[in-house]
Amino acid sequence: MSVLYVRASVSCASAEALFAAALRAGVLNPTPPGRLHCTVLYSDVEPAWIPAADGLYPLIATTLGFEVWDVDGKGRHLALLLDSPELSARHGALLSAGGAHRFPAYRPHVTLCKDLSEGFEPRRLFPAGSIEFSAFITQTDSKRRAP
Numbered sequence: 001m002s003v004l005y006v007r008a009s010v011s012c013a014s015a016e017a018l019f020a021a022a023l024r025a026g027v028l029n030p031t032p033p034g035r036l037h038c039t040v041l042y043s044d045v046e047p048a049w050i051p052a053a054d055g056l057y058p059l060i061a062t063t064l065g066f067e068v069w070d071v072d073g074k075g076r077h078l079a080l081l082l083d084s085p086e087l088s089a090r091h092g093a094l095l096s097a098g099g100a101h102r103f104p105a106y107r108p109h110v111t112l113c114k115d116l117s118e119g120f121e122p123r124r125l126f127p128a129g130s131i132e133f134s135a136f137i138t139q140t141d142s143k144r145r146a147p
Contacts, residue, residue, distance in 0.1 A: 004043040004050070004099055005139045008059065008087060010036040010110060014131040018080070018112060026120065027078065027113050038082065038110050038133065040090050046140055047098030051090075059086050059133040061108065068116060076116040082108040082131070090136070 010018065015033035022030035038061070061084035069077045087108040095101060110131070 003140065004041065004046045004094070006040040006042075006050075006090070006094060007037040007137050008040055008090075008133040009135045009137055010038070011058065011132040011134040014133075018110065018131065022078075022112050028117055029115055030113050031111060036110055036112075037137075038084075038087060038108050040087060040136065041094045041099050041101060043094070043099035043101065045098060045100040047094065049097055050138055051093040051097055057134060059084070060130050061087060061133065062130050066112075067109075068120070071114075075114060076118070076120075077111050078113040078116045078120070079109040080112055080131075082110065084108050087133075 010033075012033070015036045018036060019030055019033045061082040064081040064083050067079050067081060069079055071077050088106060091101070091106045091108075
């Protein structure tokens with residue numbers, strides 16, 4: 001099975017700030033700064049072509065708040081929700097090119113922790129603001145399976 005995985009990498013400065021804020025808030029195992037990203041599309045259907053992403057850097061997204069998601073078999077995830085017309089447009093362009101999305105709607109976010117402890121309240125984190133993305137990474141792989 002061939003897949004397409006496109007993500008936007010959080011800039012070094014924003015990643016360090018998010019990681020430090022998560023530690024200050026008591027997140028025990030935050031996602032390391034170098035792994036912070038926003039998935040734009042994970043598709044089991046590889047489109048015939050991939051639209052160019054020229055001229056989108058740096059990309060600034062506004063933070064909307066936090067949600068805790070219970071992911072079947074993968075624990076509690078702490079997600080920082082984003083407002084980004086650019087990320088949403090990139091997602092739409094990849095769908096228009098033939099990619100597929102298995103969720104009801106695209107919700108731009110950065111996963112700050114994938115094994116959040118019980119009872120953690122995300123409002124203990126820092127106030128809303130913005131984060132910067134430095135690059136889109138596109139990967140196709142015939143062996144990779146859904147996360």
